[in-house]
Amino acid sequence: MLLKTGQPFQRNKQNLLFLLCIGSLLPSLTSVKADHPKLTAEKLFDAEHLVDIQIELPEKDWNALRQQTRSFALSLGKKPAERSYEYFKGHITIDGVRIKNVGIRKKGFLGSLNTRRPSLKIKFREFRKQKPVKGIDRLTLNNNQQDRSLASQYLCYRFFNETETVASRCNHAKVTVNGQYLGIYSNVESVRPPFLKTRFDSSSGDLYEGTVADLFPDSIQRFESKTKGTSLEPLEHLAGMLDKHPLDMQEIEAVLDVSAFVKFWATESLIGFWDGYTNNQNNYFVYKNPRNSKLYFMPWGLDSALTSMMPLPPFFIKTKSVHSKSVLANRLYRNPDIQQQYRETLLMLLDKHWNEKRLLADLDRLEVRLKDHLHSSQKDFPRKLNSVRRFISGRRKVIQKELSQWPVTLTEGPRGPIYFKSLGQVAVTFSTQWYQKTPETPFTTGTLELQFSMNGEKVRFKENELGIYVTPENKSDSKSDPSIVIIGRREPDDKQLTLSVSLPASEFRTTKKKRVIVEGNYVEGTKRKGLLGFIFRPKTRVLAGFGQFKEASRQPGASVSGTLELHIMEMKGGKPR
Numbered sequence: 001m002l003l004k005t006g007q008p009f010q011r012n013k014q015n016l017l018f019l020l021c022i023g024s025l026l027p028s029l030t031s032v033k034a035d036h037p038k039l040t041a042e043k044l045f046d047a048e049h050l051v052d053i054q055i056e057l058p059e060k061d062w063n064a065l066r067q068q069t070r071s072f073a074l075s076l077g078k079k080p081a082e083r084s085y086e087y088f089k090g091h092i093t094i095d096g097v098r099i100k101n102v103g104i105r106k107k108g109f110l111g112s113l114n115t116r117r118p119s120l121k122i123k124f125r126e127f128r129k130q131k132p133v134k135g136i137d138r139l140t141l142n143n144n145q146q147d148r149s150l151a152s153q154y155l156c157y158r159f160f161n162e163t164e165t166v167a168s169r170c171n172h173a174k175v176t177v178n179g180q181y182l183g184i185y186s187n188v189e190s191v192r193p194p195f196l197k198t199r200f201d202s203s204s205g206d207l208y209e210g211t212v213a214d215l216f217p218d219s220i221q222r223f224e225s226k227t228k229g230t231s232l233e234p235l236e237h238l239a240g241m242l243d244k245h246p247l248d249m250q251e252i253e254a255v256l257d258v259s260a261f262v263k264f265w266a267t268e269s270l271i272g273f274w275d276g277y278t279n280n281q282n283n284y285f286v287y288k289n290p291r292n293s294k295l296y297f298m299p300w301g302l303d304s305a306l307t308s309m310m311p312l313p314p315f316f317i318k319t320k321s322v323h324s325k326s327v328l329a330n331r332l333y334r335n336p337d338i339q340q341q342y343r344e345t346l347l348m349l350l351d352k353h354w355n356e357k358r359l360l361a362d363l364d365r366l367e368v369r370l371k372d373h374l375h376s377s378q379k380d381f382p383r384k385l386n387s388v389r390r391f392i393s394g395r396r397k398v399i400q401k402e403l404s405q406w407p408v409t410l411t412e413g414p415r416g417p418i419y420f421k422s423l424g425q426v427a428v429t430f431s432t433q434w435y436q437k438t439p440e441t442p443f444t445t446g447t448l449e450l451q452f453s454m455n456g457e458k459v460r461f462k463e464n465e466l467g468i469y470v471t472p473e474n475k476s477d478s479k480s481d482p483s484i485v486i487i488g489r490r491e492p493d494d495k496q497l498t499l500s501v502s503l504p505a506s507e508f509r510t511t512k513k514k515r516v517i518v519e520g521n522y523v524e525g526t527k528r529k530g531l532l533g534f535i536f537r538p539k540t541r542v543l544a545g546f547g548q549f550k551e552a553s554r555q556p557g558a559s560v561s562g563t564l565e566l567h568i569m570e571m572k573g574g575k576p577r
Contacts (some may be wrong), residue, residue, distance in 0.1 A: 009359055021031075022140035028214075032385065038097050041135025041194070044187065047158065050369055051187050053141070055177045057090030057104055062178060064088070066115045067506035068106050069227055073569045074421040075109065076212055078223040081464040084517055087126045094133070112303070115504075117182045117377065118285045119143045120175075121190075128365040136194050139177060142186040147303035149384035151363055153186040156271050156302040158362075163353050165264050166199045166287075166298050172366075174373050175310045183375025191285050191298060192226075196491075206288040206448045209300075214281040215239040215327050215418045216577070222417060223286075234288050236576060242331050249335060257294045261328070266346045269323045270354065271397065272391065273305040278323035281417050284461040306388045308398075321346060321402040322410070322454045327577075332413035339407055346403070350396060359392050412576040415539045423541065424454035426499065426569035428468070428486065431561040434554055435471045439505070442487050445469040450486075454568065460498075465489040474500045474519055482508045482554070484518070484547070498523040501566065508552050515565075522568045526558065542569045 044051055057065075065088055074081040087103035103126025105449025122139040124130055131137070144150055160167035168189035171194050175182045193203035206227055213222035219238045220232050222465040234255070240253050250259065268276045276299060277284040283301035288294070317323065321340070324330045332338045367385060374381055402408055408560055439445050447466040452459040466488035474480035486499040487496055501520035525538030545566035551559045 010248070012508065019541060024404055039094060039133040039527065041133065041169075041189070041333045044094070044133065044136070045171055046187055047154075047171055048365070049171055049368070050373070050447070051171065051173035052093075052095050053139075053173045053175045053185075053187075053372060054093040055090060055104060055122075055175070056092070057178070057396075059090055061088040061090070061179060062305060063506060065104065066118050067504045069113060069517055070109055071544045073519070073542045073571075074517070076418060076420050076567075077221075077422070077572075078132060078419055079221045080211070085121075088414045089127050092122055092139075093325070095357060097132070099124065099130070099132045107140065108143070108145075112143060112293060114143055114145050116276065117143045117145075119145075119185075126390050135198070136189065137189050137192060138187045140190045142188055142303060143182075143235075144184065144186055144378075147186065148568060149306070149376070149388045150186070150382055151385060151388050152305045152307075152367060153188060153302045154300070154366065155359065155362060155388075156173045156305045156372065157188070159230060159353065160264075160267055160299055163263060163267055164347060165260070165267055166296055168195065170302075177382055181375065183378050184373055185368055186303070191300065196287060198229075200287065200291065202290050205290040206234060206314055208232070208235060208286045209279060210281065210284045210286065212280075212417050212419070213243055214410070214414070216244055218415065219417050226285075226295075229399055231455050235286065238267045238295065239327075242327055247331060250255075255295060256295070256534075257289075257292075257296055258332075258338070259341070261297055262332075262342050262345050263322065263349075264299070264423060265329050266342060266349055268299065269321055270346065270395070271301070271302075271305045272307050272320070272351055272395070273302060274307065274310045275301065275304040275318060278326045278329040278435070279317060281326050281415070283349055299574060306391050308391065312496070314464055317465070319402065319408045319410070322408045323397045324410050324412075327414035330410065331412060341401065345405055345556050346399065350399060355483060356392055356396070362502065363392075392554055414577055415571040416575055416577050418574040420542065420544075420569040421572050423570055424452070424459075426486075426545075426564065426566040427451040427561075428564040428566070428570065431551075431559065432468045434482075434556060434558045434560055438476055438485075438554050439467075441467075442469060442485070443489070448486070451493050460491045460496075460508050461488040461495070462491050462494070478554075479505070481505050483520070495524055496526050499566065500562070501545070501547070503547060507548065511549055515548050517544075518566070519544045520548045535560055542571070543567070 023162055068085050070084045085105045085107045089101055090104045103123035105121050107121045112119050120141040124132055124137055138152060142255050148152055157170035170186055170188045173185045173187040174392055175185045197378055207217050209224045209226055215235060217240055220236050220239055223232055223235055256546045265278050268278045268536045274280060275282050285300055287296050287343045289296055322332055363385060366374040428448055428450050428531035430446060430448040442463050446469060448468050468486045470482055470484050472478050472480045473483040481502050483500055483502045488497055490497050499522050501518035507516040520543045522541040522543045525540050543566055547562060547564050549562035551561045
């Protein structure tokens with residue numbers, strides 16, 4: 001203590017100056033908050049505990065957060081896209097303990113995106129140096145958009161941990177934002193330094209996230225490094241090994257914990273995780289453990305497990321017991337020793353860990369714990385939970401049937417990751433107006449400066465045959481999302497080119513520095529009716545990029561101006577190699 005209790009204070013200039021100096025330091029001193037005794041990672045991830053989370057932030061910030069999105073095409077380029085979600089400052093109350101000035105942002109991609117009930121990231125140290133919860137530095141709250149049973153993440157993270165595979169902990173949380181109840185979320189432990197420290201006894205290794213990414217030499221750039229200053233060299237090294245025929249297993253075992261990977265792989269197959277690494281090259285982390293310099297795979301995004309069906313073609317997994325779309329799983333399986341090890345591991349999981357009675361009892365307790373706290377959008381919870389019960393009850397029989405006919409034959413090589421390739425670039429500076437419907441003379445609307453290249457060649461338009469306008473995307477609903485349309489006739493073939501992009505209505509506003517994501521289509525030609533329309537369909541490509549507005553108004557005839565930076569893209573990959 002600086003002063004003893006009850007010590008008289010001498011009222012002179014020197015002491016006054018001393019107090020002023022101390023007072024100026026207090027904000028920085030008190031900003032470093034210690035762990036709250038009531039909040040620990042162990043308590044927050046207790047399987048039977050339903051966490052109560054209350055979030056507060058300015059309503060305008062909440063509305064902006066909800067509407068933020070990610071571009072599908074830009075996110076699946078050759079390299080990971082720039083982050084499109086920003087942190088907003090707010091407060092959070094966890095089980096009655098209030099924590100001020102935390103960072104709150106949207107999370108998710110494709111199937112989990114939702115503007116009404118978004119998935120959320122809560123970062124305690126984003127705006128203030130504080131450590132309120134012992135053992136974690138942030139929260140990951142999944143909205144369960146793809147996990148309507150509310151059971152997939154809960155059961156599967158537990159199952160991975162019970163098999164001693166490195167994985168996050170998970171339970172459930174009641175989430176309220178600004179007094180509005182959003183329902184049951186999955187509370188998932190983030191794969192960040194505190195997690196790595198507890199699992200590997202060190203967080204100083206290299207951490208990578210794989211989102212539609214695999215260990216091919218030409219696609220390593222799709223991995224996102226989660227540690228500053230980390231190169232992709234360890235992954236490139238392993239990819240080079242997997243590109244050799246035959247595999248040098250001694251070489252691979254020097255950089256990969258093969259036994260740990262085989263268990264991770266067999267577990268993904270057993271739980272029917274169609275959107276994981278070994279089947280869909282998605283939703284996983286890779287960590288280079290500094291203790292032994294070996295790579296370890298960890299699951300993520302388990303909201304699409306415990307099912308035999310996929311929402312994407314071919315809609316079912318051909319070999320239930322052996323997921324084999326990824327290059328690491330596919331190549332290793334063709335080694336007789338690894339093939340036998342995989343079978344023994346799968347049998348061990350069935351024998352020691354896949355306990356139907358215990359798993360179904362877990363579901364019964366989960367149902368009792370959650371049924372009175374559902375959001376209106378979660379009313380199909382009982383029906384979806386019954387689907388999970390059927391999967392659990394029948395999974396052993398499905399796996400044992402394939403094991404009885406061992407070995408499972410792989411008819412294809414690993415699948416090349418899906419990605420979008422940029423075919424053309426468009427840069428536009430424009431000034432136009434808001435139209436309630438498509439203008440009668442669209443080729444003469446607005447003014448624009450246009451730089452347009454396709455396959456490296458400049459695209460030119462006929463004089464006085466190039467226009468730009470802004471209308472509601474849904475012409476029957478004037479309040480629908482805005483659509484920006486560029487239309488013109490190309491020289492020298494006179495073919496009509498249409499570039500149409502849209503953006504959320506909440507993002508259609510005057511901005512100085514912020515860029516917003518826009519997505520749409522690039523079309524060469526015009527639609528025809530009947531059989532000719534089917535035969536001579538116009539060429540259509542994906543259009544994605546960013547927009548920025550100097551003026552933005554939805555009043556009829558109001559000025560709209562700004563810039564667009566767009567890519568014309570084509571989906572590639574997705575075929576066996």
